[in-house]
Amino acid sequence: MPHRSVFDASELKTQFHDAGISHRFIPSIWKFAIQNPDRQLDEVPDLPSAAYPLLRSNFKPLTSTLHSVSHSTDGFTSKLLVKLQNGAFVEAVIMRYDTRLGKYGGKPRPGGLRSTLCISSQVGCKMGCKFCATGTMGFKNNLSSGEIVEQLVHASRLSNIRNVVFMGMGEPLNNYTALVEAIRIMIGSPFQLSPKKITVSTVGIIHAINKLHGDLPGLNLAVSLHAPVQDIRCQIMPSARAFPLEKLMDALQVYQKNSQQKIFIEYIMLDGVNDEEQHAHQLGKLLETLKVVVNLIPFNPIGSSSQFRTSSEHRVSEFQKILRGTYNIRTTVRKQMGQDISGACGQLVVNLSDKRSPENTSLLTDIEDIHL
Structure with a gap:
């Protein structure tokens, strides 16, 4: 054994x-x-x-090994390829930031250089989102709580990790027991991460969202919404059929009432699919009773065969203006990081890539620093 x-x-x-x-x-x-x-x-x-x-x-001490590290030419992104005991691989991504670039009360935040670690919770994913490379792998297996935590151990030896986001391979809430146990380890001794610096991203597993605040109070919830109406959501996210948008929004209302925290809404911008003015108005109306931060995500191609195209900067800007100006919804545009090492959002799929050398460049504002 x-x-x-x-x-x-x-x-x-x-x-x-x-x-x-x-x-x-x-x-x-x-x-x-x-x-x-x-x-x-x-x-x-x-x-x-x-x-x-x-x-x-x-x-x-560790059942996994750090197989390789690929450094992006952007100078602040590194992708870790971690080999598990069963021979499978998962990926994690370190994103380096300067907390002083964030704002709090209109003034620069205190602090300095910190890193966010994007962690995987499964080998592959069964959600099948059509814009996500991990979905092309299918589902292989869940990670144990130890295998989840070991990604933080490996990363901590490379960088000072302050924030953890469960936005890597897999649907975290489909591996609920191991996720909860792993986060409890991370917020305890000796890691002692703040729950406010941990974000769990989900496509909207309603029954798990209903339990999450009770089991892990204080952490951040991010919802991969990606469409303002159910039919578009089902077209690009087949799993959405099991989680109707109306019921998902009801669950988020309850979650927010109990947690008294803002919710991140992730929205990938797909040219001609969900990025038009009417979609912005539909999204604004859908979210106007919630306290949210909408993060607009430029689509990262997953190969020449991709059926989607990246929205133009102008289209993204107009979408953002509608959410901000008409509905007073705080809206950010995610910076693209690590595309050259396939470490950007939606690009995580195991391949044995070559190591790359970082180049000096300016640092970015951290994701957890935009919502306070």
Whole structure:
């Protein structure tokens, strides 16, 4: 039987409980695993004697390996190709920012250089969104909570990770139990990320949204809406048939009432499909009773055979003006990052790409810095 990741918290806690070992030792084990990539768990100091054979027999510091890192010529994006214990691969993306470029109360935010990590929750995805490269892989398997957390461990050795966004491969809420456990690890010791710096993106799994705030209060919710009416949504997102737009909006109303937080709305701009003036008005009316930040996303081609085209900058600008001016909805346009390494939104699909060297360039505002 393969060893489990030491970051598979529920399994580790169960085995410690059965062996009469206190859970209070677990954060120190995790800290050791993070800080000592070349050492084994039986070298962790100051544990009860019963812990060592248990760890040696059943767990590994990491079950995945960092297969390669590709650096974009944009100078602030890196894509990590992570090989899992079963031989499958997932991708994660580091995006580097300067928090001082964000605004709070009209003034520059304090801070400095930070990084956001875009994490995968599944190998492949069963949602089948037609504009997304990951959907072409189909669904392979869910990641364990440990395999999710290990992406953060690998990335932390390359950059100071402040924010985590679940916008990588897979639909996070279709792997709900592992997602919740992984985030609880991330906000606890030794990672201690703020829930306000973690964003979960979903196509709109209604029953999971209804549970999310109760299980993980304080984190950010992003909804991949991508269309203002149900028929267009079903055309480009086949899974939307199972989650009618009207019921999804009802769920978001309840989520917002309970959480008292803004909701990110992700909207990919597809030329001639969902980017016309009428679509902007339909979207504005759909969202006008919610407190949201709409993030307009330029479509990133996924190959010469793609059936979609990227909306013109003028069309995106006019769409944004309608949402802002007519409906007073805060609207941003996502900066394109990492296209040359297929690390941009919608481009994550496993391929063994060559490493690239970064070049110096100006840094961007972080995604979590735009909604406060």
